[in-house]
Amino acid sequence: MRRPPRANARTVAEARRQGEIAKAASASVQQADLHEEINKRVGKRIRQLREASRWSQEILAARLGMNRSYTWRYESGESPVMPQQLYELSRMGGVSVDWFFTPPPPPDSPAGRVTPTIAPAFAQEVALLLKYVRAMSPEKRKAFLATLYEFDGDRAVEVSRG
Secondary structure, three states: OOOOOOHHHHHHHHHHHHHHHHHHHEEEEEHHHHHHHHHHHHHHHHHHHHHHOOOOOHHHHHHHOOOOHHHHHHHHHHOOHHHHHHHHHHHHHHHHHHHHOOOOOOOOOHOOOOOOOOOOOOOOOHHHHHHHHOOHHHHHHHHHHHHHHHHHHHHHHHHOOO
């Protein structure tokens, strides 16, 4: 009866390398899946914030200084969002940056509804501004709003609709 050949150090080392390569490939696939999941989660939250804020994709793209097609890519999870754009989105929408990474609650629950808020640092200034605007005559209010519309044309379109 013949004995099976002994594995020499070279074949053992080669087998280990193949195993390490397979593990690395598996880890790489898992990491890619995780990145895709994060991109989709962030994209859903961007869309949720955009819709709650009643911004069109065009308005959002203009406010971020980019092409509308990028807005779609971000919302679909096709492309990752750059950190500075995520920060700007959080600032514009009154949410924290980590809000984009948390899974959204069911849409029918009260927590599932997005209510963009004004950052606490600006709450007093906004309250004071509203006080002054309410005290204005209709003519002065119209002139004041016209000035605002000239200053931020995209926002003016949005405000005039709703």
